[in-house]
Structure formats: structure tokens, C-alpha cells
Amino acid sequence: MAETITKSNRREKRVCMVHVQVIYAIDEALAGEVRRFLADAPPETGACHEHDPGWLTILSESMGHLTMAVVAREGGATGKGGKIVGYLPLALVKSHLFGRFLVSLPYLNRAGIVAADATVGRLLLESAAGLADRFAVQYLELRHHSRAIDHASISHNRGEKARMVLDLPDDEQALWDSLNAKVRNQVRKGDKAGLSIRFGKAALLDDFYSVFSTNMRDLGTPVYPRKLFGSILSAFDSGAELAVVSHGGRAVAGALLVHGRAGGSIQTQVPSASSLRSAKHTNANMWMYHRLLLRAIQRSSGSFDFGRSSPDSGTYRFKKQWGAQAHPTTWQYYLRYGDVGVVRPDNPRYQRRIAAWQKLPVWVTRLVGPKIVRGIP
Numbered sequence: 001m002a003e004t005i006t007k008s009n010r011r012e013k014r015v016c017m018v019h020v021q022v023i024y025a026i027d028e029a030l031a032g033e034v035r036r037f038l039a040d041a042p043p044e045t046g047a048c049h050e051h052d053p054g055w056l057t058i059l060s061e062s063m064g065h066l067t068m069a070v071v072a073r074e075g076g077a078t079g080k081g082g083k084i085v086g087y088l089p090l091a092l093v094k095s096h097l098f099g100r101f102l103v104s105l106p107y108l109n110r111a112g113i114v115a116a117d118a119t120v121g122r123l124l125l126e127s128a129a130g131l132a133d134r135f136a137v138q139y140l141e142l143r144h145h146s147r148a149i150d151h152a153s154i155s156h157n158r159g160e161k162a163r164m165v166l167d168l169p170d171d172e173q174a175l176w177d178s179l180n181a182k183v184r185n186q187v188r189k190g191d192k193a194g195l196s197i198r199f200g201k202a203a204l205l206d207d208f209y210s211v212f213s214t215n216m217r218d219l220g221t222p223v224y225p226r227k228l229f230g231s232i233l234s235a236f237d238s239g240a241e242l243a244v245v246s247h248g249g250r251a252v253a254g255a256l257l258v259h260g261r262a263g264g265s266i267q268t269q270v271p272s273a274s275s276l277r278s279a280k281h282t283n284a285n286m287w288m289y290h291r292l293l294l295r296a297i298q299r300s301s302g303s304f305d306f307g308r309s310s311p312d313s314g315t316y317r318f319k320k321q322w323g324a325q326a327h328p329t330t331w332q333y334y335l336r337y338g339d340v341g342v343v344r345p346d347n348p349r350y351q352r353r354i355a356a357w358q359k360l361p362v363w364v365t366r367l368v369g370p371k372i373v374r375g376i377p
Contacts, residue, residue: 037084046145049260050111054235062228065091086115095375112144140334148330156333162326164306164319190287204242207251215274220354225370252279268296269305
């Protein structure tokens with residue numbers, strides 16, 4: 001099913017028509033077109049692996065979200081068959097507990113508008129705002145990579161968090177030489193503790209999810225469904241893998257790695273990673289991240305994306321010690337009513353609930369958590 005909006009776009013002393021379609025079911029042909037558009041998009045557009053259409057299928061199948069692609073085409077009477085000049089993936093996140101939100105995209109840090117120029121970007125934004133009105137959401141959240149879009153409908157810009165990215169050297173020794181003495185010492189402690197690591201896919205999912213769900217409980221955060229990670233591993237084949245660190249035959253840390261193209265080169269990112277507090281004495285988390293960086297180099301990645309953090313926070317300092325540099329991000333909001341911070345975990349209204357969640361048995365959080373988290377943008 002698709003809906004079409006037609007607009008004139010004057011560029012290069014000529015008038016062409018840009019047609020914006022909202023597509024709720026992407027077939028393989030369209031997915032291939034979108035991937036080619038993303039591959040050819042200049043780095044400044046913010047095109048990255050998080051824009052891959054496969055994420056829409058993942059979020060639909062594993063989280064139950066209604067997903068849609070807003071696609072801008074140039075030329076032709078209806079835009080059919082015309083060249084893609086813009087793309088925006090969206091997911092409708094809704095629950096009785098939190099409300100309704102339109103997001104690009106939940107779970108991911110960046111999947112905002114990718115457009116050939118500012119005019120096309122504004123057309124995509126207008127279409128997304130129209131969808132926000134139609135679905136009667138509290139707000140539209142556009143998780144841009146870096147470039148914000150100037151438009152009257154945008155009421156809030158949030159850029160307080162930065163993506164922490166490390167440019168990787170060509171070989172493992174160069175990485176080791178770049179680390180400071182404190183980091184090297186912590187990695188060596190992991191070696192002395194007898195830690196081991198495995199990389200794989202579905203065979204490691206149980207061990208990974210056991211660590212991940214326990215850590216999420218300890219943080220007071222509802223856990224994502226196990227199916228989400230299985231779907232990611234299936235959708236991206238060799239581009240996604242799990243890492244599990246063991247100590248004495250027991251899984252004590254784990255991470256999801258996604259290797260994909262961003263800015264014209266391969267980038268490795270870690271959407272989810274956890275370690276058990278009971279294994280802190282082994283330095284499992286530090287040891288694991290060193291191994292993840294080595295894995296990225298082995299996979300010919302040019303950079304390693306540690307994810308977003310608030311400056312001077314604990315996670316920011318953890319990422320900074322590896323040499324990661326801060327890259328600004330901008331999340332933009334079309335707010336229809338309420339507050340853009342209504343579901344942020346640092347909202348005081350949730351502090352008691354977080355404390356209560358931390359006391360629950362892990363098996364309860366695995367049962368209840370996925371039903372809650374699917375409603376959180």
C-alpha cells in the first residue's frame with residue numbers, strides 16, 4: 001500500500017516533480033533501489049547502515065511496530081520508476097502505558113532523513129509530520145545523524161548527546177600502541193583472569209540474552225525481546241554477529257556487532273552490549289571491548305561506533321578512553337502535545353519504578369519487559 005504526494009522542486013534552472021510516497025510493505029525490488037540510493041549518497045547526507053530497509057522488517061516482526069518508508073522520487077507523472085532522491089524510515093510505537101509516537105527508528109541511534117538536497121528533505125519532513133497527525137501521535141522523533149532540517153513544524157532540537165566513534169588503524173598492533181597504559185593494564189588483567197571469547201550467530205543467542213537480560217534488570221530497564229536479536233542476525237547474515245565472553249565456562253559478557261557501510265566505508269557498531277556485575281573483578285567488559293575492536297579491524301572496518309552518550313557521563317568516559325571522538329547528533333521533534341521528555345529514563349516519575357524493577361527476578365523481567373519496551377520510543 002502506498003500514498004503519493006506531488007511537489008514541484010526548482011533546481012538547476014529547471015522544474016521537475018518530486019513525488020513522495022508512503023509505503024507500508026517494501027518488496028525486494030524497492031529494498032534494492034533504496035540500498036543503491038543509500039550506497040551512492042554522499043557522507044554529508046547521513047546515510048548509514050541504520051537506514052537499511054531490513055530494519056523495518058526487523059522492527060515489524062520482532063517488536064510488533066507498524067513500519068513505513070517515506071520515499072521521494074524525481075520525474076514522471078507519478079514518480080513511478082523515477083530516481084529515488086530521498087528516504088525516511090518510520091515506525092509507529094504505541095502502548096496503553098506510554099501513548100503513541102512516530103520514530104525514525106526505535107532501538108537505533110540514527111535513521112533520520114536522507115535527501116539529495118534541502119528541498120527534498122523538507123518534503124520528507126512534511127510528509128512525516130502529516131503521518132504524525134494522521135496517527136494522532138504525541139510527537140514525531142527524527143533521529144538524524146548530524147544534519148538538522150530547518151522547518152516551521154520542528155518545535156524541539158536535541159543535541160545534548162554525541163556519537164562516540166573511533167577511527168580504526170589498519171592492524172592490531174597499531175591499535176594496541178594507541179591505547180594508554182591504564183587501558184592496556186585492564187585488558188591484561190582480563191587475559192590473566194582466563195577469559196575467552198566466541199563469535200557466532202544463533203548458537204550464541206541464549207548465552208548473550210542471559211547476560212543482556214540480567215544486566216538490563218540490574219539497570220532497572222525493561223529488556224528487549226530475544227526475538228529482536230534473532231531477527232537482526234537473520235536479516236543481515238554475515239553483517240551481524242554475537243560475541244560472548246566466558247569465565248570458568250560461564251557467560252559473563254556479550255555484545256551484538258553490526259558491520260555495515262556508513263559514509264562510504266565499513267563501520268562496526270555495537271547496538272547492545274552487557275556484562276555481569278558479578279564478573280567485574282575479571283575486567284570482562286574492558287577485555288571484551290578490546291576484542292570487539294580487534295574483530296572490527298579483522299572485518300576491514302574503518303571505524304567503530306560506540307553509540308551515543310552524554311558528555312562527561314560514565315559511558316562517555318568509558319568510550320573516550322579507547323580514543324573515540326565525539327560526533328554531534330541532532331534529534332528533531334514535531335511535537336503535537338505533551339512533553340518530548342515524557343518517556344526519558346531520567347524523568348523523575350520513573351525513579352521508583354526503576355528501583356522496583358531492579359528487585360524483580362530476571363525471569364519475570366524477561367516475561368514482562370518486552371511487552372513494556374515495545375511501547376518506549
